[in-house]
Amino acid sequence: MEALKHESFEMLPDERLPETVIADFTRWIQDGAFNPRDQQPSPTDAAEAAWKAKLAERSRWWSLQPLKEVSVPKVIDPHWSSDIDCFIFNRLKREGLSPASRADPNTLLRRLSFVLTGLPPSPEETISFQQAYANSPEAALELTMG
Template structure:
């Protein structure tokens, strides 16, 4: 007993432990439920009672730093008892709050639940900057410069034509298509190639073959069209 008493006193007066993930878990497990059930009905928002907000960290950190939080929930003299009405906090709830204070009163940014109406999916549509001709390219260029990456050299026209042809119709360009494209010096030559390939029956045939591939060797081939 003589050995345990000094150890108990040392533990009582030791400085607060640094905030860790364990402290945040402690808040979620033992403090948030108490605040939600016993405190936030009066102490949240701009109309909080006694101007004491327990729904934001600055609010509870102020009252914790002053030492009034634990005194109030313990109903000690000199401060207003909390909760002012109803059942006093249980010994288990008090122990949880005390341990949380010893951890430095860690917690989330706010206890307020997010407003579902403010979710991005419910916001009014706005004109996207990507609708401008240089929209996507400008974003890619900005990110490339941010990462310090160098731009790859543009592919030769013959290589570009082969790539886009295989991508869209699954076939290489014919010699005449290569000759026509290399000889097309007018602006928008690439766009005209893409439009031609998209309008080709081969484009639909390629994607039809991919969409109707059997999921297993024994499965029959079924068309999606």
């Protein structure tokens, strides 16, 4: 207690502890200096500790971090023109990866169909899309998504 009060020698921290903290230590010693961790916690205490740990973990999720200004990475490839594309391309390069090649019309239609309807395209839709894609890929995509 002398060390906590900085009477004989000083214990960390450099500043003297607040009186309330010293009073807590005094009471703890007077009560027998029991180890509060020598018994299994009650279900309520265990649940509370688990929740606090989970909450601390979740508070580090990227989606809960405060917004901050960032600059869009410079990308020379003209196929990566939107701001989001630039971030994706930059991360791919940083990870030593390269973008996947463009999907062929059948693969593209299949992906779109599953995303938009949850079902594969019908044979008629496949033929129609292939013909439209051959004439104008952009128009075929607009028809499919519209």
